[in-house]
Amino acid sequence: MLLFVLRKLGPQFTLLKNEMNGKDRVHAVVFIIGNKPKGPGTRLLMMGGSALSPAAVIRPERAQQQAAALAKEVGCPSSSIQEMVSCLRQEPASILNDAQTKLLAVSGPFHYWGPVVDGQYLREAPARALQRAPRVKVDLLIGSSQDDGLINRAKAVKQFEESQGRTSSKTAFYQALQNSLGGEAEDAGVQAAATWYYSLEHDSDDYASFSRALEQATRDYFIICPVIDMASHWARTVRGNVFMYHAPESYSHSSLELLTDVLYAFGLPFYPAYEGQFTLEEKSLSLKIMQYFSNFIRSGPAALTELSAQPPGNFKGRVDLNPNYPHEFSRRAPEFAAPWPDFVPRDGAESYKELSVLLPNRQGLKKADCSFWSKYIQSLKASADETKDGLSAESEEEDQLAGSGLTEDLLGLPELASKTYSK
Numbered sequence: 057m058l059l060f061v062l063r064k065l066g067p068q069f070t071l072l073k074n075e076m077n078g079k080d081r082v083h084a085v086v087f088i089i090g091n092k093p094k095g096p097g098t099r100l101l102m103m104g105g106s107a108l109s110p111a112a113v114i115r116p117e118r119a120q121q122q123a124a125a126l127a128k129e130v131g132c133p134s135s136s137i138q139e140m141v142s143c144l145r146q147e148p149a150s151i152l153n154d155a156q157t158k159l160l161a162v163s164g165p166f167h168y169w170g171p172v173v174d175g176q177y178l179r180e181a182p183a184r185a186l187q188r189a190p191r192v193k194v195d196l197l198i199g200s201s202q203d204d205g206l207i208n209r210a211k212a213v214k215q216f217e218e219s220q221g222r223t224s225s226k227t228a229f230y231q232a233l234q235n236s237l238g239g240e241a242e243d244a245g246v247q248a249a250a251t252w253y254y255s256l257e258h259d260s261d262d263y264a265s266f267s268r269a270l271e272q273a274t275r276d277y278f279i280i281c282p283v284i285d286m287a288s289h290w291a292r293t294v295r296g297n298v299f300m301y302h303a304p305e306s307y308s309h310s311s312l313e314l315l316t317d318v319l320y321a322f323g324l325p326f327y328p329a330y331e332g333q334f335t336l337e338e339k340s341l342s343l344k345i346m347q348y349f350s351n352f353i354r355s356g357p358a359a360l361t362e363l364s365a366q367p368p369g370n371f372k373g374r375v376d377l378n379p380n381y382p383h384e385f386s387r388r389a390p391e392f393a394a395p396w397p398d399f400v401p402r403d404g405a406e407s408y409k410e411l412s413v414l415l416p417n418r419q420g421l422k423k424a425d426c427s428f429w430s431k432y433i434q435s436l437k438a439s440a441d442e443t444k445d446g447l448s449a450e451s452e453e454e455d456q457l458a459g460s461g462l463t464e465d466l467l468g469l470p471e472l473a474s475k476t477y478s479k
Contacts (some may be wrong), residue, residue, distance in 0.1 A: 106282035109184035199301035281426040298399040300408040359394035
């Protein structure tokens with residue numbers, strides 16, 4: 057698939073890819089695309105991920121703990137990092153996947169893998185890098201899929217629980233939410249807020265209701281809301297034009313192990329091995345999405361926002377994944393749907409294009425849910441961090457006093473002797 061893209065783009069384009077296999081995608085398929093890698097006309101296409109995702113990086117301590125837990129599960133030694141890594145690399149992917157599924161059942165689908173800021177391969181967290189002023193403007197096309205890989209992880213947890221005979225417990229749902237917010241060491245108020253918010257969706261106590269709520273929480277927290285946050289940040293800092301899409305859930309092709317946006321954008325309905333599984337309507341949708349994406353890559357934002365105002369030019373894209381059914385389309389903007397709206401931050405009413413049959417324009421994707429995660433939860437976390445910093449500072453101050461021999465004298469004062477701290 058990626059070789060096909062490279063052939064079609066040509067040597068003047070740069071392509072970077074960051075993807076997990078199949079539907080277990082946590083971050084993104086990322087393309088940096090442009091006539092000059094660091095010059096005018098640069099475009100960035102991000103499918104299913106965001107630099108602002110909680111899963112963008114993980115702490116070194118957590119990475120080591122997860123690797124050790126995985127090693128123990130598959131019978132690898134964990135006393136030496138070198139031996140552990142060497143052993144894990146020799147294990148078949150199927151064995152590692154099965155082991156991770158078992159670990160997910162314990163920690164919830166929020167148990168994820170990610171890069172570590174080590175100062176060498178990754179010098180700083182992506183969110184911190186975004187705080188610096190941009191050197192050049194880059195047009196951004198970013199989006200998400202409703203059936204992202206983390207949702208399949210949540211379903212894998214459910215299937216494992218069912219195989220163990222645990223099908224009517226709320227424990228897994230609440231424990232997973234707790235783990236998503238940092239485990240037992242995290243602020244209890246944040247955990248309680250998340251649990252309360254998603255419990256509003258439960259009209260019964262059956263396992264299926266909690267399972268659906270867990271899928272929603274997973275998707276919102278890791279994928280959709282960070283995508284919206286990054287689009288908003290990009291637009292507010294005037295880094296370039298911003299466009300957003302969302303692919304609704306697709307039930308008809310779940311066996312293909314590809315997400316809806318990837319499936320249609322790369323023309324899978326025209327692969328000889330798969331074309332019989334797609335209707336003419338789905339093939340038509342795939343062609344339209346490919347035209348949108350390829351026009352953005354080669355011509356920039358105007359190809360999305362203007363209908364037929366620009367001439368075809370001398371470029372013609374050819375979709376020849378199946379040589380028996382080649383398709384051609386010009387550089388002019390698509391005439392089959394409304395122009396793609398600019399993403400303009402405006403308090404939850406941002407416009408985006410839905411990748412469904414009619415390619416409609418929508419507004420306010422996950423407005424209430426993302427307000428909860430991006431505003432309310434973040435404010436609670438900030439408050440918790442301030443409290444921890446305050447307690448840490450006071451603890452250091454007390455240590456210094458102890459070293460100076462003043463602690464016993466000060467503890468004799470009523471005001472300090474009765475002082476207590478709580479979260």
